[in-house]
Amino acid sequence: xxxxxxxxxxxAAAAVHTLAGPDGPRxxxxxxxxxxxxxxxxVVDDTGAIxxxxxxxxxxASFADAEIIDCTGKTLMPAFVDAHTHLVWGGDxxxxxxxxxxxxxxxxxxxxxxxxxSSVRQTRxxxxxxxxxxxxxxxxxxxxxxxxxxxxxxxxxLELAAELRQLxxxxxxxxxxxxxxxxxxxxxxxxxxxxSAAARAAFIESICAEILPAVARANLADFAxxxxxxxxxxxxxxxxxxxxxxxxxxxxxxxxxxxxxxxGAQLAAELGAASADxxxxxxxxxxxxxxxxxxxxxxxxxxxxxxGKPYADGRAMVEAGVPVAVATDCNPGSCAFENLAMVLALxxxxxxxxxxxxxxxxxxxxxxxxxxxxxxxxxxPGRRAxxxxxxxxxxxxxxxxxxxxxxxxxxxxxxRVA
Amino acid sequence: xxxxxxxxxxxAAAAVHTLAGPDGPRxxxxxxxxxxxxxxxxVVDDTGAIxxxxxxxxxxASFADAEIIDCTGKTLMPAFVDAHTHLVWGGDxxxxxxxxxxxxxxxxxxxxxxxxxSSVRQTRxxxxxxxxxxxxxxxxxxxxxxxxxxxxxxxxxLELAAELRQLxxxxxxxxxxxxxxxxxxxxxxxxxxxxSAAARAAFIESICAEILPAVARANLADFAxxxxxxxxxxxxxxxxxxxxxxxxxxxxxxxxxxxxxxxGAQLAAELGAASADxxxxxxxxxxxxxxxxxxxxxxxxxxxxxxGKPYADGRAMVEAGVPVAVATDCNPGSCAFENLAMVLALxxxxxxxxxxxxxxxxxxxxxxxxxxxxxxxxxxPGRRAxxxxxxxxxxxxxxxxxxxxxxxxxxxxxxRVA
Numbered sequence: 001x002x003x004x005x006x007x008x009x010x011x012a013a014a015a016v017h018t019l020a021g022p023d024g025p026r027x028x029x030x031x032x033x034x035x036x037x038x039x040x041x042x043v044v045d046d047t048g049a050i051x052x053x054x055x056x057x058x059x060x061a062s063f064a065d066a067e068i069i070d071c072t073g074k075t076l077m078p079a080f081v082d083a084h085t086h087l088v089w090g091g092d093x094x095x096x097x098x099x100x101x102x103x104x105x106x107x108x109x110x111x112x113x114x115x116x117x118s119s120v121r122q123t124r125x126x127x128x129x130x131x132x133x134x135x136x137x138x139x140x141x142x143x144x145x146x147x148x149x150x151x152x153x154x155x156x157x158l159e160l161a162a163e164l165r166q167l168x169x170x171x172x173x174x175x176x177x178x179x180x181x182x183x184x185x186x187x188x189x190x191x192x193x194x195x196s197a198a199a200r201a202a203f204i205e206s207i208c209a210e211i212l213p214a215v216a217r218a219n220l221a222d223f224a225x226x227x228x229x230x231x232x233x234x235x236x237x238x239x240x241x242x243x244x245x246x247x248x249x250x251x252x253x254x255x256x257x258x259x260x261x262x263x264g265a266q267l268a269a270e271l272g273a274a275s276a277d278x279x280x281x282x283x284x285x286x287x288x289x290x291x292x293x294x295x296x297x298x299x300x301x302x303x304x305x306x307x308g309k310p311y312a313d314g315r316a317m318v319e320a321g322v323p324v325a326v327a328t329d330c331n332p333g334s335c336a337f338e339n340l341a342m343v344l345a346l347x348x349x350x351x352x353x354x355x356x357x358x359x360x361x362x363x364x365x366x367x368x369x370x371x372x373x374x375x376x377x378x379x380x381p382g383r384r385a386x387x388x389x390x391x392x393x394x395x396x397x398x399x400x401x402x403x404x405x406x407x408x409x410x411x412x413x414x415x416r417v418a
Numbered sequence: 419x420x421x422x423x424x425x426x427x428x429x430a431a432a433a434v435h436t437l438a439g440p441d442g443p444r445x446x447x448x449x450x451x452x453x454x455x456x457x458x459x460x461v462v463d464d465t466g467a468i469x470x471x472x473x474x475x476x477x478x479a480s481f482a483d484a485e486i487i488d489c490t491g492k493t494l495m496p497a498f499v500d501a502h503t504h505l506v507w508g509g510d511x512x513x514x515x516x517x518x519x520x521x522x523x524x525x526x527x528x529x530x531x532x533x534x535x536s537s538v539r540q541t542r543x544x545x546x547x548x549x550x551x552x553x554x555x556x557x558x559x560x561x562x563x564x565x566x567x568x569x570x571x572x573x574x575x576l577e578l579a580a581e582l583r584q585l586x587x588x589x590x591x592x593x594x595x596x597x598x599x600x601x602x603x604x605x606x607x608x609x610x611x612x613x614s615a616a617a618r619a620a621f622i623e624s625i626c627a628e629i630l631p632a633v634a635r636a637n638l639a640d641f642a643x644x645x646x647x648x649x650x651x652x653x654x655x656x657x658x659x660x661x662x663x664x665x666x667x668x669x670x671x672x673x674x675x676x677x678x679x680x681x682g683a684q685l686a687a688e689l690g691a692a693s694a695d696x697x698x699x700x701x702x703x704x705x706x707x708x709x710x711x712x713x714x715x716x717x718x719x720x721x722x723x724x725x726g727k728p729y730a731d732g733r734a735m736v737e738a739g740v741p742v743a744v745a746t747d748c749n750p751g752s753c754a755f756e757n758l759a760m761v762l763a764l765x766x767x768x769x770x771x772x773x774x775x776x777x778x779x780x781x782x783x784x785x786x787x788x789x790x791x792x793x794x795x796x797x798x799p800g801r802r803a804x805x806x807x808x809x810x811x812x813x814x815x816x817x818x819x820x821x822x823x824x825x826x827x828x829x830x831x832x833x834r835v836a
Contacts, residue, residue, distance in 0.1 A: 094814050101733075101770050141822045302820075305767050342760065342821035349723050352519050396512045402720075403760035403821050404559045 006063040008044045008414065012056050013071035014393030016040030019078055019360065019378035020053070025296050025323035025368040032356040034077075034395075035378075042076055044385040048413035053379050075390035077359065079148040079410060080340040081366035081377050084253075084277050084298050084327035086153045086184075087142070088135045088169050091122030093332045097306075106307050106334060107231060107259070116156070116188040119332045123156035123166065132169045138330065138338055139177055144418040145339040146407040148386040149178040149367065149376050151327075153225055155187030158203075160211050167220035178386070178412070180370045182223040182253055185211045186233050186241045204237050208244035216248040222371070223274065225253040228264035235263040242271050251371065257281045258303075269293035275325070275369045279312045280304065287320035296369035297322045299353075299361070300329035301346035302337040314351030324353065325369050326361040345402030355396040385414035424481040426462045426832065430474050431489035432811030434458030437496055437778060437796035438471070443714050443741035443786040450774040452495075452813075453796075460494055462803040466831030471797050493808035495777065496795050497566040497828060498758040499784035502671075502695050502716050502745035504571045504602075505560070506553045506587045509540030511750045515724075524725050524752060525649060525677070534574070534606040537750045541574035541584065550587045556748065556756055557595055562836040563757040564825040566804040567596040567785065567794050569745070571643055573605030576621075578629050585638035596804070596830070598788045600641040600671055603629045604651050604659045622655050626662035634666040640789070641692065643671040646682035653681040660689050669789065675699045676721075687711035693743070693787045697730045698722065705738035714787035715740045717771075717779070718747035719764035720755040732769030742771065743787050744779040763820030773814040803832040 020035035041059050043052035043066065052060070096114055100106065109115050123131065139150065152170040157163035163185050170181045185207045193203035215221045224245030228238035232255070242252050251274045256264025258278035268276035269289035276290060277298040290297055297317050304311045317324050326347040329335045337343055340362055347358045367377025376386045389409035390398070397406055410418035438453035459477050461470035461484065470478070514532055518524065527533050541549065557568065570588040575581035581603050588599045603625045611621035633639045642663030646656035650673075660670050669692045674682025676696035686694035687707035694708060695716040708715055715735050722729045735742050744765040747753045755761055758780055765776045785795030794804045807827035808816070815824055828836035 092818070094812065094818050097766075097814070097818055098772055101766055101772055138819075141819070141824075144823050145821070305764075308767070336818045337821060338819050339821035339823075346723075348515075348519055349726070354516055354519055394512065396515070400510070400512050400515055400754045401556075401559070401756050403563070403755060403757035405562050405757075405823070406559075 005046050006043045006051050006066045007046045008069060009041060009059065009063055009066045010069045010071050010076055010389065011041040011059065013040050013074050013076045014038070015075050015395065016042060016053065016379065017075065017077040017359065017395055018053055018380060019364045020380050023373060025365045025373070026360055027291070027321045027323040028318065031318060031324065031360045031365070032354055034356055034359060040076065042379055042387065044414040048385050048415065050379055050381055050383050050385050052381060071389055073393050074408065075392060075395050076379065077388050077390065077395060078363040078377050078379055079386040079388050079412065080146045080362050081149040081370065081372070082142065082147045082327050082330070082340050083151045083275065083325050083366040083369045084300060084329055085150055086155060086331035087138050087150065088131060088152055088166050089119050089123055089156050089332045090126045090131055090134060091119065091332070093118055096333060100307070110231065113191070115333055117191055119156045120158050120190060124162045128165055128169060131165065132172055135169060135173060139173055142330070142338040142340070143177065143410060145341055146388050146410055147340045148410065148412040148417070149370070149372060151180050151182060151370055153182040153184040155184030158185065158188065158190040160214060163211055164214065164218065164220060167215060171220060178376065180222045180372065181220060182225045183212060183215045183221040183245070183250070184225040184227070186226040186238065188227065188232055204240065207241050212245050212248055212250070216250060221250060223251040223253050225255060227255040228267055229255060229257070229262050230259045235267050238264065238267055239271070246271065253277060257286065265290060268295050274371065278303070280310055287317060287322055291321045296325050296365060298325045298327050298369060299347055299351050300327055300335065301350040302343045303329045303335040304350055305346060306335045311350035314347060314353045318353065318357055323365050323368070324357070324361050325366040326358060327366060341398050341407060342403050345399045348399045355399040358399065359395060385411060387411050423464050424461045424469050424484045425464045426487060427459060427477065427481055427484045428487045428489050428494055428807065429459040429477065431458050431492055431494045432456070433493050433813065434460060434471065434797065435493065435495040435777065435813055436471055436798060437782040438798050441791060443783045443791070444778055445709070445739045445741040446736065449736060449742065449778045449783070450772055452774055452777060458494065460797055460805065462832040466803050466833065468797055468799055468801050468803050470799060489807055491811050492826065493810060493813050494797070495806050495808065495813060496781040496797055497804040497806050497830065498564045498780050499567040499788065499790070499795050500560065500565045500745050500748070500758050501569045501693065501743050501784040501787045502718060502747055503568055504573060504749035505556050505568065506549060506570055506584050507537050507541055507574050507750045508544045508549055508552060509537065509750070511536055514751060528649065531609070533751055535609055537574045538576050538608060542580045546583055546587060549583065550590055553587060553591060557591055560748070560756040560758070561595065561828060563759055564806050564828055565758045566828065566830040566835070567788070567790060569598050569600060569788055571600040571602040573602030576603065576606065576608040578632060581629055582632065582636065582638065585633060589638060596794065598640045598790065599638060600643045601630060601633045601639040601668070602643040602645070604644040604656065606645065606650055622658065625659050630663050630666055634668060639668060641669040641671050643673060645673040646685060647673060647675070647680050648677045653685050656682065656685055664689065671695060675704065683708060686713050692789065696721070698728055705735060705740055709739045714743050714783060716743045716745050716787060717765055717769050718745055718753065719768040720761045721747045721753040722768055723764060724753045729768035732765060732771045736771065736775055741783050741786070742775070742779050743784040744776060745784060759816050759825060760821050763817045766817045773817040776817065777813060803829060805829050
């Protein structure tokens with residue numbers, strides 16, 4: 001650890017949204033409390049950590065030698081945290097996009113060998129360096145749009161070697177980006193395991209006895225995830241995979257209730273998962289279970305837009321006291337969006353979060369769902385200096401002017417990256 | 419006119435989407451024909467016009483002295499044309515945005531003095547320079563996102579002096595941006611004209627006999643527009659205003675069928691308007707009328723997203739042979755979106771245009787609706803050099819990766835503006 005000294009002062013911002021407050025994911029009215037300091041300043045030290053946050057008029061004189069970044073008329077806020085992506089994939093599925101617009105259904109495309117299995121074929125077919133290069137283009141665009149922390153899932157391998165390759169590439173991206181990885185070997189049943197019930201059972205057994213242990217041994221994943229839904233894995237199969245992952249020390253995430261009320265949300269609550277994601281089809285029972293278990297509900301409104309599905313009822317989730325996060329779901333099929341600021345706006349228009357709630361959902365709460373709430377997602381002394389300078393004095397413009405080029409500067413660990 | 423010489427060559431692009439083809443708005447299958455040249459190049463002369471378009475391998479040797487812009491791996495296409503904006507306004511209505519997300523209805527907000535009348539108060543209260551400065555911030559962001567041509571409506575004055583001021587500011591923006599202006603004095607009935615039927619009639623009379631003639635005399639507008647819908651102006655009132663405008667030599671546009679099937683689309687067809695805009699509530703009869711009259715249907719999917727309304731059925735419009743354009747509707751209340759590339763993606767997901775159709779809708783067809791199809795919206799010799807360099811070889815990424823920072827360079831009249 002180098003000695004710390006103030007090296008950079010972001011000063012005179014119209015507003016600093018610190019997201020300071022209690023540790024752990026926020027729920028209810030606390031989601032809209034952004035810990036805002038008007039006319040604020042943030043000081044970053046030479047280790048890339050935040051050294052001081054406060055009103056510009058209170059800046060200590062001892063910081064006088066630091067480089068000044070004038071933020072007059074601008075907004076300072078934590079950089080975005082994207083808590084649900086599949087961004088390491090091979091090839092693309094733009095043809096499916098055009099088929100869907102012309103009227104084809106996502107589940108039908110999947111059943112005919114398109115969908116996830118198409119990406120599995122394209123991902124298995126390329127080597128590590130090609131997969132890294134294709135993924136790097138995407139993650140760089142995502143960071144240019146304001147995200148510095150990424151959850152990245154596997155799940156386009158669906159066999160040991162290809163799952164390990166996806167996770168290796170994700171870890172390699174972690175050298176330049178803040179990355180948490182998730183083994184999603186239970187993303188879909190691969191073609192070769194669809195020939196019989198025995199082959200399906202053997203695939204699930206291989207996830208539990210072979211893939212997850214190998215992933216854990218190589219320290220390639222922080223979490224495991226299961227697509228618990230119609231056409232994927234049922235609750236018993238999902239529980240088996242998640243229990244195997246938990247025994248290996250992995251955190252748990254669940255693709256839940258995207259296609260129907262199929263039990264995934266309750267399973268996430270039962271196992272105390274870090275997150276339950278999608279949640280289009282939930283009612284009071286699911287919301288109560290998630291709240292009582294402290295599971296973060298991750299909303300993915302881009303996917304609803306792309307697939308023409310309903311938006312998850314984020315308003316009801318907030319009112320029920322469930323901590324809510326928002327993420328892109330960036331993946332080759334159902335939503336390849338990379339701009340989390342735009343998805344934050346969709347969470348307001350679609351999921352009916354308020355702009356302030358959506359900011360919390362895309363920063364602090366997302367970070368908490370990844371076990372990184374003490375590192376990023378808020379601007380407090382000791383946190384990493386991952387922050388955004390917005391070219392507007394009003395953070396609500398991220399919603400009001402959704403999609404506009406408002407993210408003027410992106411800083412990661414105290415260094416400017418965009 | 420200066421002598422023309424090739425001064426700049428955009429070369430080696432993965433694809434040049436020229437939108438070359440017949441003059442006039444395109445409909446049906448022609449909307450998806452982007453006139454694409456693989457491995458293409460575009461040459462711009464010193465008047466800011468396009469001098470040559472073709473395959474890079476066919477570039478004439480006589481252009482050898484020009485500045486080279488290497489577009490390897492990139493896409494060239496016409497800059498966007500935003501054919502429906504209200505971008506000159508005072509103040510904002512972000513509080514209403516939060517009220518709507520919390521459950522308030524747009525028409526109810528309007529009835530209680532919010533909505534358009536709130537912007538009227540805020541716009542009347544500021545002077546020309548303040549109005550210009552506030553509008554400039556927005557139009558600069560819009561251009562940074564890829565739009566160089568803008569239709570700008572008045573309609574937040576609703577009295578002679580304030581309508582003239584809005585249009586003067588729009589013309590002033592026209593010094594740096596390509597602007598066509600529209601007098602929308604019939605945007606709403608102002609508070610002072612709501613006291614009696616006589617006051618309402620007097621307001622409509624003042625539009626026809628005072629405001630429109632003054633606007634035409636000062637050459638402040640190219641078009642007139644009417645909000646022909648529930649809660650605004652009925653068909654007879656709208657016809658009266660549009661006929662007065664036509665007699666003054668103005669082109670016609672109509673806000674039609676946004677809130678109900680209230681006759682605006684058929685009125686646009688009856689009068690041969692340049693465009694009918696919104697069109698959420700239309701059936702076969704309206705589509706047939708628009709097609710036969712050659713009216714461009716302008717879809718505004720951002721507004722549907724913001725207000726939680728249905729999306730206009732763009733697919734049916736294309737299949738019925740109506741020429742379709744897409745625009746932001748950028749306005750302070752129902753949709754303050756500035757990024758037409760993102761709205762183009764919404765037109766695919768919401769209105770169900772294909773990516774290629776949406777590109778035509780946001781360039782050539784939009785230009786035609788403004789009478790500018792022979793100037794911008796396509797890349798042909800003689801057209802103005804308003805073009806985009808996309809940081810991707812595949813234009814469908816504007817939809818697939820909606821919202822991503824893909825517009826790498828924006829050129830207007832042969833000069834780089836972003």
